Amino acid sequence: MADLLWTSEEAAKAVDGTPFGDWASTGITIDSRAVAKGDLFIAIKGPSFDGHDYVQAALKAGASAAIVSHIPKDCRKDDNLLLVRDTTKALEQLGIAARARSNAKIIAVTGSVGKTGVKEALASVLSQQGKTHATIGNLNNHFGLPLTLARMPRDCDYAVLELGMNHAGELTPLSHMAKPHAAIITTIASAHLEHFNGLEGICDAKCEIFAGLDQDGVAILNADNAFFDRMKDAALGHRILGFGTSSKADFKAIDATPVATGTDIKADLNGHALNYTIAHQGQHWVGNSLCVLAGVVALGADVKQAAAHLGQLAQLKGRGAVHHIDAPFGSIQVIDESYNANEASMRAALEVLSLKEGRRIAVLGDMLELGPDEVNIHAGLVDACDPIDLVFTCGPLMKHLHDALPQAKRGAHAPDSKHLAPLVVQSLRAGDIISIKSSKGSRTVIVLDALLDLDVKKET
Incomplete structure (x- = not known):
């Protein structure tokens, strides 16, 4: 049975609104297409749409009520509504009220790379130790965070919240809304550089996550990052846990060995030795795992139990999921990294591919929002491609990498992923390992779909 989230009386008090009807909701949504039975639908007015136009559709789909700033013309007298001045503000107020009533231990996660992977891993290990609520997908902005908070069950033990930004000033209000007991910055790297004056600006913007950190809260920082000391200064007054391989790290990897099922790690966790296995490969996941364990300790959960569970983590769609495909010409593996990319995550994906056995093929599309140095960043990936056998590229920026590659490594270049897909398919042979990033x-998911279509196991 679904958790009761809001009664009409509670919601009206939280948003200072006027309820019509007596109702209760077991979910929250701002998308009329995603309404589940019992949801409270919030009619958000955006620049190109108005949720008020879909109130009736949401109610017919099973919504228990709708929050509106005016009564839509097609509403009936007995429709359950909550009338407010501003529906976007009401969403924020519901999120704030949900946070205020919760006794959950809350951890917030941001960073240029790895925040979704760390968030998912934290949610997975904590769910073994108590009722855990977490951000779904990448609902990490000024709409996503209050929506996530408003959906938080009253009785959950832990909440893992992803906070995202691409401009300075965006994380401060989100942090104040989340009021976390622990805050993580996974790393600082060249993401969204076009909106910032260098990496220092990105670092300072990420450090806004400490704005709402509990007075006795813990800041969890990447000790291997060049901006570690700058992040520490921003978190001054809070307990700080560093993670990585650096001597500055409190949660430190002593050794990491790739194995068939992932990576075996020997670690020193604040003076306590611990050996564990993670179900991922790549140095970035060694750091991610230490970050997760630091978060577990910061929330007072059992770190040994969490470490044991790290060996069972599932791969994420678009962020490292591995597909085993039985093509007509033989079996191949595809690593799906198509969701997003910047220089750091691109290099990490190429490192993971380099650890695989077989002909290693990289399919790379443009990295966006990298600012004035974007051409050099793309061309500069040539060293990371050294262990790769064949590199296919698409997009005007990746053309610079294509031109910088040795002739023997050039698979093909195309203006876009649609034109690249058939070129990749034609080149494949049994035993190939393909990474798409x-x-x-840049929509390299088109290439992924073309490869998945090769699978003779698919239903026709």
Whole structure:
């Protein structure tokens, strides 16, 4: 049975609104297409749409009520509504009220790379130790965070919240809304550089996550990052846990060995030796795992139990999921990294591919929002491609990498992923390992779909 989230009386008090009808909700949504039975639908007015136009559709789909700033013309007298001045503000107020009534231990996660992976891993290990609520997908902005908070069950023990930004000033209000007991910065890297004056600006913007950190809260920082000391200064007054391989790290990897099922790690966790296995490969996941364990300790959960569970983590769609495909010409593996990319995550994906056995093929699309140095950043990936056998590229920026590659490594280049897909398919042979990586806007998922279509196991 679904948790009761809001009664009409509670919601009206939280948003200072006027309820019509007596109702209760077991979910919250701002998308009329995603309404589940019992949801409270919030009619958000955006620049190109108005949720008020879909109130009736949401109610017919099973919504228990709708929050509106005016009564839509097609509403009936007996429709359950909550009338407010501003529906976007009401969403924020519901999130704030949900946070205020919760006794959950809350951890917030941000960073240029790895925040979704760390968030998912934290949610997975904590769910073994108590009722855990977490951000779904990448609902990490000024709409996503209050929506996530408003959906938080009253009785959950832990909440893992992802906070995202691409401009300075965006994380401060989110942090104040989340009021975390622990805050993580996974790393600082060249993401969204076009909106910042260098990496220092990105670092300072990420450090806004400490704005709402509990007075006795813990800041969890990447000790291997060049901006570790700058992040420490920003978190001054809070307990700080560093993670990584550096001597500055409190949660430190002593040794990491790739194995068939992932990586075996020997670690020193604040003076306590611990050996564990993670179900991922790549140095970035060694750091991610230490970050997760630091978060577990910061929330007072059992770190040994969490470490044991890290060996069972599932791969994430678009962020490292591995597909085993039985193509007509033989079996191949595809690593799906198509969701997003910047220089750091691109290099990490190429490192993971380099650890695989077989002909290693990289399919790379443009990395976006990298600012004035974007050409050099793309061309500069040539060293990371050294262990790769064949590199296919698409997009005007990746053309610079294509041109910088040795002739023997050049698979093909195309203006976009649609034209690249058939070129990749034609080149494949049994035993190939293909990694697909780009910013989401480059749509290399088209190449992924073309490879998945090769699978003779698919239903026709």
